[in-house]
Amino acid sequence: MNVVVGVGGGIAAYKAAELARALGERGCAVNTVMTRSAQEFVRPLTFAALTGRKVITDLFADRSADEVLASSVEHIRVARENQLLIVAPATADLLARFANGLADDFLTTLYLAFSGPVLIAPAMNAQMWNHPATQANLALLKARGVEVVEPGSGPLACGEVGAGRLAEPGLIAERALALLAPARRDFEGETVLITAGPTQEALDPVRFISNRSSGKMGYALAEDAARRGARVVLVSGPVNLAAPAGVEIVHVRSAADMRNAVLEQLTAATMVIKSAAVADYYLENAPPQKMKKAAMRMSIELSPTPDILAEVGRIKGDRLLIGFAAETQNLAAEARRKLETKNADMIVGNLVSQEGVGLESDMNEVILVRRGADPLALPKATKRQIATQILDEALRLRLALHAVTRS
Numbered sequence: 001m002n003v004v005v006g007v008g009g010g011i012a013a014y015k016a017a018e019l020a021r022a023l024g025e026r027g028c029a030v031n032t033v034m035t036r037s038a039q040e041f042v043r044p045l046t047f048a049a050l051t052g053r054k055v056i057t058d059l060f061a062d063r064s065a066d067e068v069l070a071s072s073v074e075h076i077r078v079a080r081e082n083q084l085l086i087v088a089p090a091t092a093d094l095l096a097r098f099a100n101g102l103a104d105d106f107l108t109t110l111y112l113a114f115s116g117p118v119l120i121a122p123a124m125n126a127q128m129w130n131h132p133a134t135q136a137n138l139a140l141l142k143a144r145g146v147e148v149v150e151p152g153s154g155p156l157a158c159g160e161v162g163a164g165r166l167a168e169p170g171l172i173a174e175r176a177l178a179l180l181a182p183a184r185r186d187f188e189g190e191t192v193l194i195t196a197g198p199t200q201e202a203l204d205p206v207r208f209i210s211n212r213s214s215g216k217m218g219y220a221l222a223e224d225a226a227r228r229g230a231r232v233v234l235v236s237g238p239v240n241l242a243a244p245a246g247v248e249i250v251h252v253r254s255a256a257d258m259r260n261a262v263l264e265q266l267t268a269a270t271m272v273i274k275s276a277a278v279a280d281y282y283l284e285n286a287p288p289q290k291m292k293k294a295a296m297r298m299s300i301e302l303s304p305t306p307d308i309l310a311e312v313g314r315i316k317g318d319r320l321l322i323g324f325a326a327e328t329q330n331l332a333a334e335a336r337r338k339l340e341t342k343n344a345d346m347i348v349g350n351l352v353s354q355e356g357v358g359l360e361s362d363m364n365e366v367i368l369v370r371r372g373a374d375p376l377a378l379p380k381a382t383k384r385q386i387a388t389q390i391l392d393e394a395l396r397l398r399l400a401l402h403a404v405t406r407s
């Protein structure tokens with residue numbers, strides 16, 4: 001598999017070297033294109049040594065007219081000979097030039113000449129990332145089908161803390177390989193209803209109770225199901241993630257909103273996956289005005305939120321119902337109890353007390369507690385990989401349990 005890694009001029013350029021190596025280890029032939037600015041951060045020699053290939057650094061390299069005629073124009077040749085273009089780090093400047101169709105160096109000219117899938121991994125200072133110009137350019141590129149590996153949040157090289165860190169090279173490589181793999185269409189004909197993210201329960205007009213769910217697991221499930229041919233309806237609590245391509249999204253805030261949206265969408269669904277971390281309690285009759293601070297203790301009486309999983313379990317008919325259980329102890333027993341009491345077909349249990357997996361992480365480690373089968377432990381993997389395995393298992397379970405009769 002031939003891929004191009006386009007390197008932009010940002011501090012994270014050195015991580016592109018790790019990406020090139022990760023792609024090489026996964027069997028890709030890696031061709032590197034560096035912008036002029038990228039070469040201020042890392043020397044082309046690094047990439048040449050890691051990939052064993054010449055690095056392209058200039059649109060007008062030292063070549064005679066005869067050579068150009070003999071080997072065709074290089075950016076067109078590179079566009080034809082590679083199956084995927086990955087840009088990492090994608091600078092704010094590259095996003096702007098791609099979005100506006102500029103072609104003033106090799107990488108931007110290649111981008112326009114390239115007809116295959118494009119994967120970009122932006123990295124920049126948080127202010128630059130959040131700037132409306134950058135976000136507008138990104139939205140335009142997404143709308144044109146460019147795949148984006150979102151940057152992570154954390155301490156940035158500029159000393160600030162926020163969104164803008166280049167995603168981990170291993171994660172970018174994995175996304176690249178997923179794009180290259182021919183998609184299985186084994187979810188064609190299914191309508192998968194997925195819930196994701198936290199809910200927010202208002203305490204007053206400005207405050208709420210919520211949890212640390214990022215929504216990444218549910219979004220990964222939605223993306224994979226859509227890629228495999230399903231119609232996907234994603235009912236999402238407030239999260240900081242872009243809607244996956246080809247997915248119908250319904251935005252909600254509270255558990256009550258989520259319940260209403262799920263019940264509204266249920267009729268068409270053949271499979272329901274409830275990965276949202278729905279709040280367990282809410283404040284009935286939240287005050288219409290902001291609560292005032294006073295120098296005394298206060299207590300708030302909370303009421304239980306609707307149990308959406310149990311409600312769907314009662315009326316699910318032939319639909320396959322998958323729930324999630326986030327626990328800090330007794331995971332398998334709790335997941336089994338939930339499976340029975342909620343009439344689910346599978347519970348995906350994860351221990352949220354572990355460092356580096358679960359709620360806010362890109363990684364997860366889960367146990368699948370299935371109706372009529374032994375529990376299946378899935379070792380630590382990215383949420384995308386876990387999503388694929390959950391969907392594989394859902395199809396297997398569907399065959400084992402019953403043939404679907406759709407209404």
Ligand SMILES: Cc1cc2nc3c(=O)[nH]c(=O)nc-3n(C[C@H](O)[C@H](O)[C@H](O)COP(=O)(O)O)c2cc1C
Nearest residue numbers: 008009010011035037038091092093094123124125
């Ligand atoms: C020290 C330094 C670090 C920079 N880091 C970034 C960065 O992380 N992301 C970014 O978008 N631009 C960054 N820039 C600005 C880009 O280098 C600049 O916009 C340049 O024109 C990008 O060129 P390119 O898009 O052709 O690679 C940085 C500049 C300097 C001097």
